[in-house]
Amino acid sequence: MSKQVCTFYLENQIYGLYVLQVREVLRYQELTAIPLAPGPVRGLLNLRGSIVTTVDLRRRLGLPPNESDEPATNVVAQTATGLVSLLVDRIGDVVEVEADDMEPPPGALPEPIRSLIANVCKLPTGLLLILNLERAMELDAFPT
Amino acid sequence: MAPSITQHELQQQLVRELVVESMEYLDQFDQDLLSIENRTNDEETLHRIFRAIHTIKGSSGCLGLRELERMAHAGENLLSWHRDRAMTPGAETVRALFRFCDALRGLIRQLSNTPEAAQNVPLTAEHQQILADLNSLHQALKQEQLGTFKESAGGSYGLFADDPAPQPAPPVARATPVASGSDEPTAKSGVEAAVASDVAIRVAVSQLDILMDLVGELVLTRNQILGHTAALLNPGMAKSAQRLNLITSQLQENVMKTRMQAVGHVWNKFPRLVRDLSKELNKPVALVMEGSDTEIDRTLLEAIKDPLTHIVRNSIDHGIESPERRRAAQKTPQGEIKLRAFHDGGLVVIEVSDDGGGIDRERVLRKAIERGLISPDQANGMPDREVCGLIFAPGFSTAESVTNLSGRGVGMDVVKSNVERIGGAVVVESEPGRSTTVRLKIPLTLAIIPALLILAGGNRYAISQASLVELVRIDEEKAASAIEHIRGCPLYRLRGQLLPLLYLREQLGLSPDATGNALLLLVLEAEGRQFGMIVDDILDTEEIVVKPLGQELKSLSVCAGATILGDGRVALILDVLGMARRAGLLEDGRKKPAAEAGFAAVADTEVLLVHIGANRQVAVHLDSVARLEEIALDRIEWSGNSEVVQYRDSILPLIAVGSVLGVPPAGDARESGKIPVVVYSHEGAQYGLVVDRIVDIVRCAAAISPCANRPGILGSAVIAKRVTDFLDVPALVSVSGVVSYKSNSWGLF
Incomplete structure (x- = not known):
């Protein structure tokens, strides 16, 4: 059985979320900063009247900050409790992946990436890391 | 992988619908049963309560909820027996039916909490007892009827022993006047029901919330378009923009209206509550309701449900005297509780008044001194208004004995805080020996609150005006000396009184403001204490729509929510009271000056x-x-x-x-x-x-x-x-x- 995955890039590595989890993709948005918020939280954005928390996915995954001048893209995703927006470097294609191509994340992956990746998908062009959205949004332990 | 609805999900959904529907039926059931008890029922009543239980039985049977079905079935049997004979149930039957109704409600509530285990909610011993009671009542009635047949049919008894139902002539016992017209009302009410579903449909509240959000955004977009068209000088465009303006306003108004609900929705359960309490306490009480069609925002209605229930309980328990005392005071033995709702300016006022003994000034003062809420000196000559206000103090209760209804010392303070949380106010008025009135003033909608916008560290924040007392500006030259410190704790002398201070920048983890400009100080009040908060700048007042923050930010204690400002940007709503509480400013310190009088x-x-x-x-x-x-x-x-x-x-x-x-x-x-x-x-x-x-x-x-x-x-x-x-x-x-x-x-x- 195949599934559709919406892909995006961080540091030239390709990541993905299942399309059913993705609500929409937005260009750069003005954000309102939140003092004392957990570190990866970059601010709040106004999505047609709903207030959506925006999380810097690079910071969440322990990656270095983006040095390029290109503004980040917002991937707005649906979690069990509401909408969140993930800041990514740029958006990729929607790809079909087969269940047979999926593998659990290899133990050799460093933390925190290992626990935030649901599956590794072997695409002909490279490895696609599928994000565990719910776990990525557990931000309580983060210092501000 | 597209999620088609599975069997399991379908069942879940149907169970949810059953819960909503049955609860409505049971509320109606309660009211009808009350009217039967008071003998104010009409012939349709009996049909209606039968149909309610019949429907619940039917739906629960379809969904395989065997225990619920069994329970409903027992009640249905008893009711159908009465309905077939157009016989009004007697007092004992009504009592059993009330218990039965509560039991059904309990079972259904369990369903809504744990839909997974839906099929297997076991009946408790209490439920079994109710089942047995219903069955034995049913049997007793059958026997009683058999007895009458025995007499009329002479020696031929035994013929009807198995099934008395086919007997065509209805028995004489307390038949309602029109016994034969039973078909007609059923048909008529069928038509009414059809009409009702044509003019109204059920919409999920979340759907209405989405509409509200979208309309809010539309208003902002409209404002931007109006700004642009003014610059364009294009008559055609201006005309369209004007129309857009008008339509948007009307749309907003109407979407707001969809969230309104009559207070009657909450009041509906009071007749039953009053009945139960008055039976329990042996105080006959009549309930009068005025203005139950007054409308108020749904969320607010939900929020005042518990406070209102508490006030009504209090009125019966403490307000209304026993019949003996009432007679001694030359009042009618039956007390009266009056609920009144009406619009007053932009507010909805809900009053609960009783014609009981009023608030005993001496007793309240004695209790307040005992509990250390006031000093004996303060008590001396305290105005009545303030004495009444004391009953809202935390830990205050004048009940001489703790009953299971009230008198545990939690209550009125909770009522007050619940009402204040939604931006409302509570006042009590009392005429000793005559009456007590509790008046709730509730804003029309919760969604919109007046707020003050302030600046800190380059960001705008909103503060609810409810807790704001005044704004103070301290000039540049005085700024350095105006704030004094005791062991690092900043204080300001406000008209001779010491006011503890918080720096907002510090509270938000920002670097201190080193510009040396004039100081801007908000004087805020919480729990009867005042404190000051220093901000960078004070911008404007604005009516804001409160929106919740996402789950990811639940640990963020400085914010009470967020809002979208006129320019479309998001601003955080600060929980200044929470900040003060954490900083320990509310523990002791400056008491609010006790009103101007006193x-x-x-x-x-x-x-x-x-x-x-x-x-x-x-x-x-x-x-x-x-x-x-x-x-x-x-x-x-x-x-x-x-x-x-x-x-x-x-x-x-x-x-x-x-x-x-x-x-x-x-x-x-x-x-x-x-x-x-x-x-x-x-x-x-x-x-x-x-x-x-x-x-x-x-x-x-x-x-x-x-x-x-x-x-x-x-x-x-x-x-x-x-x-x-x-x-x-x-x-x-x-x-x-x-x-x-x-x-x-x-x-x-």
């Missing part, structure tokens, strides 16, 4: 001494004084019958204290070309009290002897070796008859 409050506080007329000395409580001014005579203008001056962008009405109190003017005061004025601010309006001379500010610990019948005067005391009258400023203002000019700015600086 002898206890006047004793041992600072007062302003002024002279009126030639040499009469009058004292004004310093908390009533916003500012002292000298106003040039040529600035005085007239409006209506009173003198006014333009003051800080609004109109300040002047009240000549001397003429209100009947003191002859001194004569020479106006010769200097200037008059001294005490600016007094009350509920957003300002008044100028014209006096002849401002003398001094003194600390006064004198005992005030109250005086009767002098409007505008609280009492007299000896201050600075002279007999001094204490002004009751609010009373003075109302006696003077001067109209207020509400300023839309913040007034007090």
Whole structure:
């Protein structure tokens, strides 16, 4: 059985979320900063009247900050409790992946990436890391 | 992988619908059963309650909820027996049916909590008992009827022993007048039901919330378009924009309306509550409801449900006296609880009044002193209004004994905090021996609150105006010396009282502001204590729509939510009270000046001494004084019958204290070309009290002897070796008859 995955890039590595989890993709948005918020939280954005928390996915995954001048893209995703927006470097294609191509994340992956990746998908062009959205949004332990 | 609805999900969904539907049926069932108990039922009532239970039985059977079905079935049997004979159930049956209704409700509530285990909610012993009661009642009725047949049919009994139902003639026992017309009402109500579903449909509240959000955004977009079209100078475009403007406003108004619900939805359960309580306490009580169609935002209605229930319980438990006492007080033995709802300005007022014994002043004071809420000195001469207010103090309860209804010391304080949380207010009025009225004032919608926008670290934040008392600006040159410290704790002297301070930047984890500009201080009040908060800048007031923050930010304790401002940007709503609580500012410290009136409050506080007329000395409580001014005579203008001056962008009405109190003017005061004025601010309006001379500010610990019948005067005391009258400023203002000019700015600086 195949599934559709919406892909995006961080540091030239390709990541993905299942399309059913993705609500929409937005260009750069003005954000309102939140003092004392957990570190990866970059601010709040106004999505047609709903207030959506925006999380810097690079910071969440322990990656270095983006040095390029290109503004980040917002991937707005649906979690069990509401909408969140993930800041990514740029958006990729929607790809079909087969269940047979999926593998659990290899133990050799460093933390925190290992626990935030649901599956590794072997695409002909490279490895696609599928994000565990719910776990990525557990931000309580983060210092501000 | 597209999620088609699975069997399991479908079942879940159906169970959810069953829960909603059945709860409505049971509410109706309760009301109908009450009318049967009171003998105010009509022939349709019996059909309706039968149909309610029949439907619940049917739906639960379809979904395989065997236990619920079994329960409903037992009730249905008993009801169908009565319905078939058009016989009104007797008192014992009604009691059993009430218990049955509660049991069904309990079972259904369990379903809504744990839909997974839906099929297997086991019946408890209590349920079994109710089942047995219903069955035995049913059997007894059958037997009773058999007995009548035995007599009429002579020796041929045994013929009907198995099934008495086919017997065509209805038995005589308490038949309702029209026994044969049972088909007609059923048909008619079928038509009514069909019509009802044609004119109204059920919409999920979340759907309405989405609509509200979208309309809010549409309004913002409209505002932007209107701005652009003004620059375009294109008549066609301007016309369309105008239309868009109109339609958007109407759309917004109507979407707001969809969220409104009649208070009757919450009141519906009170007849039953009152009945149960009055039975339990042996106090006959009648319930009167007025204005149950008054509409209010759904979320608010939900929020006042529990407080209202508590107040009604309290009224029956503590308010209404026992029938013996009522007779002794020459009242009707039956007490009365009256619920009233009506619109008043932008607010909805809900009153619960009882004709009971009222609030016993002495008992309340005694209790308050016992609990350490006030000192005996304070109790002495405390105005009735404040005595009534004491029942809202945490940990206060006057119930002599703890009943299982109330008297546990939690209650009215919770009512107060619940109501205040949604921006409402509670007041109690009592006429000793006659009545008590609890009045809730609720805003029309929760969604919109008045807020003050402030700046800190370059970001805008909103603070609810509910807790805001005043704004103070401390000039640059005074800024450095105005704030004093005790062991690092910043304090400010506000009209002689110490005010603990918080720096907002510090609270938000931002670097301190080092610009050395003028200090802007918000004076806030919570739990009867005042504190100050220093902010970078004060921007504006705005009506804001409160929106929740996502789950990811639940650990963020400084925010109470967020809102979208006019330019489409998001601003956080600060929980300033939470900040103060965490900083320990509310534990002890400056008590709120206990209202303007009140002898206890006047004793041992600072007062302003002024002279009126030639040499009469009058004292004004310093908390009533916003500012002292000298106003040039040529600035005085007239409006209506009173003198006014333009003051800080609004109109300040002047009240000549001397003429209100009947003191002859001194004569020479106006010769200097200037008059001294005490600016007094009350509920957003300002008044100028014209006096002849401002003398001094003194600390006064004198005992005030109250005086009767002098409007505008609280009492007299000896201050600075002279007999001094204490002004009751609010009373003075109302006696003077001067109209207020509400300023839309913040007034007090």
